[in-house]
Every structure is written in C-alpha cells, then in structure tokens.
Amino acid sequence: MSSTAVRPVRIVVAKVGLDGHDRGVKVVARALRDAGYEVIYTGLRQTPEMVVDAALQEDAQVIGLSIHSGAHMTLFPAVVAELKRRKATDIVVFGGGIIPDDDIAALKKRGVAEIFTPGTPLQEIVDWLRKRFPEATR
Amino acid sequence: MKVRARDPKQVWQEEFESGAVREDNIETSTISGIPLQPLYTSEDRPTRPEEYPGQFPYTRGIHPSGYRGRLWTMRQFSGFATAEETNRRYKYLLANGQTGLSVAFDMPTLMGQDSDAPTSRGEVGHCGVAIDSLADMETLFAGIPLGDITTSMTINSPAAILLCMYIGVAEKQGVPASQLGGTLQNDILKEFIAQKEFIFPPAPSMRLVVDSIEYCATEVPKWNTISISGYHIREAGSTAAQELAFTLADGMAYVDACLERGMHIDDFASRLSFFFDAHIDFFEEIAKFRAARRIWARWIRERYGAQQERSWKLRFHTQTAGVSLTAQQPELNIARTAIEALAAVLGGTQSLHTNAMDEVLALPTDKAARLALRTQQLLAYETGVANTIDPLGGSYFIEALTDEMERQAEAYFKRIDEIGGVIPAIEAGFFQKEIADAAFRYQQELEQKRRLMVGVNEFTVDDEPPIEILRIDPRLESEQIARVRDVRAKRDQAKCANALERMRKAAAGTDNLMPYILDAVRAYATEGEIMQALIEVFGTYTETAVV
Numbered sequence A: 001m002s003s004t005a006v007r008p009v010r011i012v013v014a015k016v017g018l019d020g021h022d023r024g025v026k027v028v029a030r031a032l033r034d035a036g037y038e039v040i041y042t043g044l045r046q047t048p049e050m051v052v053d054a055a056l057q058e059d060a061q062v063i064g065l066s067i068h069s070g071a072h073m074t075l076f077p078a079v080v081a082e083l084k085r086r087k088a089t090d091i092v093v094f095g096g097g098i099i100p101d102d103d104i105a106a107l108k109k110r111g112v113a114e115i116f117t118p119g120t121p122l123q124e125i126v127d128w129l130r131k132r133f134p135e136a137t138r
Numbered sequence B: 001m002k003v004r005a006r007d008p009k010q011v012w013q014e015e016f017e018s019g020a021v022r023e024d025n026i027e028t029s030t031i032s033g034i035p036l037q038p039l040y041t042s043e044d045r046p047t048r049p050e051e052y053p054g055q056f057p058y059t060r061g062i063h064p065s066g067y068r069g070r071l072w073t074m075r076q077f078s079g080f081a082t083a084e085e086t087n088r089r090y091k092y093l094l095a096n097g098q099t100g101l102s103v104a105f106d107m108p109t110l111m112g113q114d115s116d117a118p119t120s121r122g123e124v125g126h127c128g129v130a131i132d133s134l135a136d137m138e139t140l141f142a143g144i145p146l147g148d149i150t151t152s153m154t155i156n157s158p159a160a161i162l163l164c165m166y167i168g169v170a171e172k173q174g175v176p177a178s179q180l181g182g183t184l185q186n187d188i189l190k191e192f193i194a195q196k197e198f199i200f201p202p203a204p205s206m207r208l209v210v211d212s213i214e215y216c217a218t219e220v221p222k223w224n225t226i227s228i229s230g231y232h233i234r235e236a237g238s239t240a241a242q243e244l245a246f247t248l249a250d251g252m253a254y255v256d257a258c259l260e261r262g263m264h265i266d267d268f269a270s271r272l273s274f275f276f277d278a279h280i281d282f283f284e285e286i287a288k289f290r291a292a293r294r295i296w297a298r299w300i301r302e303r304y305g306a307q308q309e310r311s312w313k314l315r316f317h318t319q320t321a322g323v324s325l326t327a328q329q330p331e332l333n334i335a336r337t338a339i340e341a342l343a344a345v346l347g348g349t350q351s352l353h354t355n356a357m358d359e360v361l362a363l364p365t366d367k368a369a370r371l372a373l374r375t376q377q378l379l380a381y382e383t384g385v386a387n388t389i390d391p392l393g394g395s396y397f398i399e400a401l402t403d404e405m406e407r408q409a410e411a412y413f414k415r416i417d418e419i420g421g422v423i424p425a426i427e428a429g430f431f432q433k434e435i436a437d438a439a440f441r442y443q444q445e446l447e448q449k450r451r452l453m454v455g456v457n458e459f460t461v462d463d464e465p466p467i468e469i470l471r472i473d474p475r476l477e478s479e480q481i482a483r484v485r486d487v488r489a490k491r492d493q494a495k496c497a498n499a500l501e502r503m504r505k506a507a508a509g510t511d512n513l514m515p516y517i518l519d520a521v522r523a524y525a526t527e528g529e530i531m532q533a534l535i536e537v538f539g540t541y542t543e544t545a546v547v
Helices: A023-034 A047-057 A072-085 A101-109 A122-132 B007-020 B083-095 B134-140 B159-173 B188-195 B200-221 B229-235 B242-259 B263-273 B284-301 B332-344 B366-381 B397-420 B422-428 B432-449 B474-489 B495-508 B514-522 B527-538
Strands: A012-014 A038-040 A061-068 A090-095 A114-116 B099-102 B148-156 B181-184 B226-229 B272-278 B315-319 B349-354
Touching: A012 A023, A012 A047, A023 A038, A023 A061, A023 A090, A023 A122, A023 B349, A023 B432, A047 A061, A047 A072, A061 A072, A061 B474, A072 A101, A072 B332, A101 A114, A114 A122, A122 B272, A122 B432, B083 B134, B083 B366, B134 B159, B134 B474, B148 B159, B159 B181, B159 B200, B159 B315, B159 B514, B159 B527, B181 B226, B188 B200, B188 B226, B188 B229, B188 B242, B188 B422, B188 B432, B200 B226, B200 B242, B200 B422, B200 B514, B226 B229, B226 B242, B229 B242, B229 B272, B242 B272, B242 B284, B242 B397, B242 B422, B242 B432, B263 B272, B263 B332, B272 B284, B272 B332, B284 B315, B284 B332, B284 B397, B315 B332, B332 B349, B332 B366, B349 B422, B397 B432, B422 B432, B495 B527, B514 B527
Parallel strands: A012 A038, A012 A061, A061 A090, A090 A114, B099 B148, B148 B181, B226 B272, B272 B315, B315 B349
Antiparallel strands: none
C-alpha cells in the first residue's frame, strides 16, 4: 500500500465516429480496470466535443480512443484540437483500431501520444501507461 | 491354447495415455472452448436414422444434388468511395467471374444520415460506398441489368429505404420488382446484440422489418427479405455456439413478429436467409453449419407448424472471419481465408465471401480482391471438394460435434426464454455480456499463449515491409456533399415534401410503410431526410454500455 495519497489515473475510453465495433474497446477497458486504473467508458458514437466534455467532467488524465471506420485521420486530431480549444492539453490522448502505419506517424505529429493496432498485447498498453504515469496507479 | 485378442480400443487408450505429451501448453479445446477427445470412434457417433441431403432435417444439406447441381454463389462484399468508383469495381468483379453483387455502404449510409451531416465528417466513402439518394443508386448500378443479377445489400436500420432505392433503379431500367432477386440484411436484432448500428428503439425497428417482409411477400417475391446474421455476433467475440444460438433465436423472434402481424408461416419462411461466420477452427465451423440447418428445420416444422418443405430449409451465406486476420505478415491471411472458405464449403454454404488479405488494414485493393475471389474458384474447380455432398457426414467426430453444437444452442434458447425473449434479453444486456465475456476470455488465452496467432504472439518478424493499401481520396467527401446538395436543389420540392409528410403520418399509424418510403425515394428525398422524418415519430435508442 502506498504511503502517500496518490491520485489514481483516470482514463476516459471512448468510441468516436459512427462505427459500432466495440469488441476491442471493451477488452481494453476491462484490462485497464484490472490493472488498477479508473476507467470510464463513454459508449458508442461520441463526437470529439462529447469526449472532451467527458474527460473534463471526469477529471481524467488520459483519453483512449477507438475507431474502426477509417475516419481516424479526421476524428483523432479533432479530439486533440478540442482539448487545445478547452485549454486541456495536459490530457494525454492515445488510440487504437484499424490504422495503417503511415497514418500512425501522421497522427503522432498531430498530437496523439500513441497508437495501438490489432494484435497488441494488453500488457503493452498497461506498460505504456505505467511509463507515462509512474507514480499514479491505484 | 487360444490367446484372447485384447480390445483394440483399450490398447489404443493405454498407449495414448503412456505416450508422449506435447509440452507447449496450447489448448486442445476448440477455439470456442469445447473440450475435445483425442479420438472419436463409433461409440461417439449419435444414433439416429440415416440422413440424406435435401431431406428433413437437412443436416447434410438442403439440395439433393449438393454442389453438383449448382455451385455456391461467389459473392464478394464490396463498396468504397463514390457510387461511380464502386460501379467500376462491380464491373471488374463481374468480368472476373463473380456471380453476384454485394454492396458495402459507408458508415453515414449505414447510420441513416446524409454525407453532409456534421457527424459524417471523415467517414464518407471510407468503409463502403456513400449513397444519399436514388440518384447515387442509379449511378451505382449504371450498366448493370438488375433483372439478370442478384444483389445483396448489407444494411439494417435504414434497410427499407435502400431496398426502395433498388426498386426505384429497377423501375428506371424497366425491370419490374417481381423479377428482382437478392438479399437485404435487414437484421436489426443482431445490431442491438453485436454490431450496434441501431437507430430506432426495438419496437419500431421490428415494425420496419416486418413491413418489408410483408411487402416483399407479394411485391418482390424473389427477394430474400432478411439475412439473419451470426457473423457480427461472432466477430464481436462470441463463441461458435453463441453465434449459432443467438442467430437462430433472432430468427425465431422475426418469425414470431411476422405471425403476430397475421402472416402465415409458409408465406414468408422460405424468404428468410441466414449469414454465418467461417472462423479458423475448421471442424467446429463445419459442425456449426450442419447443426444450424437441423435446428432450424425442426423448429420451423414442429414449433411453427410450417407445412411446406421450402419453409424448413435454412439457406445461408458465409463470410470468412475478419477477426482471424492479422495486420502482421498479412500474406498469411490468404492461407487463413482459404481454410475458412473450405469449412464453409464443406458445411454446405449457399454463397460465400472470402476476405482479402489486406482487409485488416483497409478496404481491399483490386489485386487483393481478385486473389480472394480466385481462392473460391480454386476451391470450386481444382480441389474436388464440390464433387461429393457433405463429405464429412458420418465422421464420428463431426457428427458428435454437430450434436454438441445443437445441445449448446438449445441450452441458450432456454435461457433466452427464461429472460422473456430476445428483446428483453437485449434490454437486459444478456447477449452483450455473454459476448464480451467470451471475447475477454479469448484475449486472455492469447496473452497467456494458450492460443497462438501466427505472426502475432508467436513466429513474429521485425521490420515488416508495408504492403500496398487502398487509400480513399479525402476530396471525395466534399464532392459527395456537393452531389447531395445538388440533388436537394434540383428535385420537385413540393412532390418531395408531400411524400415525406405522407410517410410521417403513416409512421404514426399502422399502415405498411414500404409504399410510402418508395414514394419518398422516387421523389428524391435523401436517406437522411427519410430517416429524420421517421425519427420524429419513432425516437432513437441509446444502449447502456456494458463493459
């Protein structure tokens, strides 16, 4: 047990865009919860504005986005832009889904911290978060 | 002195138990977790009267002639970008020997909104073709005679609208609706359960489904009004038995709804069709297909009292498993798809889509799409597997596994009944939870390497060269937006507004909505406008997210 009260990392996990493929997002949400994070799953068809609203309301440090429709090049940067507009750029954005390699580099340039593609071990996502927030698991 | 011969089965048993055991810790159950014996013998074969293809309960197939009479339809699901580009792809596939069309729509079309809706941004033409009005549909099928081909349309919440658009194109080509053949997915229940492309609440959603079934029974009699789908349930992470059980339970829910409308079982049952996944666990899939036919035949005949043989026959389309494909070493997907396609054929499918190797990354390129089609042609014409009907029938293992599938499905039917039926089970999150649990269990097995995906959690390579993928030009979104605005500007506004108003009134009553929707489509009302008018009457549905 930790001796100082450390703020647990809160993660808003969201499906942006119109597709309803929620298998991956649910598996990831469950794995992050099991790893000790506080996970808030928004459900389907969130607009970038809705996702940022949720993150601010929930006082989240991280936003995890999932998409399978091919609209990632529009919607992921739109979430980053919305964070900028709301002056909340301290919130870290990562994402996952069917995302080609070339797009990953472009998304990182546009402010998405990391992209996890199909086949990524869940542990890899957890390890990445632990590195980003070394002191703040539950 | 006589030496008594030892029981050979016992000898094998002893030798097996004292023999070597692999130490790789890989599961020996099916991918769905059904425990398997190392060997099946005549003792495991269920005792039942000999079964024949074309005869109740159709375990061995619905046609007495199998694939000797007619091969399965090679139907590649395809659509991307604009109607014009997709029309080109269709002509390419038909020229390469494809025997039926299958339309993939983009997300805005699937969700009943126009390309210029704010929430369509970034989505137009990405995972299918963008269709906003009859004008786009006319372009999609330009030069393709609708009286001569059959078309499958994968669409659900707005299914009635797209069917009306198809009828509208046929009218312009001079083809009467009575000659149209094809399939509408139109399966809203599995949307609530798995794919989540729902819009209206369950009750009005079911009304639209029954309206289209009722309308087609007289007006478009050769049309398969619904494709009751396990594919999406399976892809969302279910087991094979869950896919089987939930899909057939959905089928019965549609039957119940049609009977409630006052239709007679034999007037619509033969137009119901099914759509299953062909996953990578070869024998389990074959058993699933065989069990599906047997269960459906029995329920339709015995529980619903259908008299006509054609009502008893479960016909199905199969698609190989998208979830089994890997972005890593994608060429491996050609091998996976071939094995899955073989299972579908040995299971007696009526039509088949084989996934392209690059579909895990994007929509397929021309080359990958052709390779996928060639895989089916290779199965049909080189391997000889189409020569003998149900070639695995009588296998101790397959017959035992077929029975096990049936047993597990029946157990699920009981549980669904106890909850009060399919819709109450959806509202209680029952299916969603069962599927999410199965998906999580499988993921854990992968993480623990109790199951392997070649190239993903074992046999990996570093530095893979990227493969060529299909890119959708971002400019097409603005072009499509211009197109739909042009249609709105140029149509007869009064005619369109009147048609929409009549439809809205009908939606508030109990008339069959199909003729009203058809009128709105003919007046070039857009898909988004028609849906919006219906939403004003029906409302929308939001699910409680279960993690």
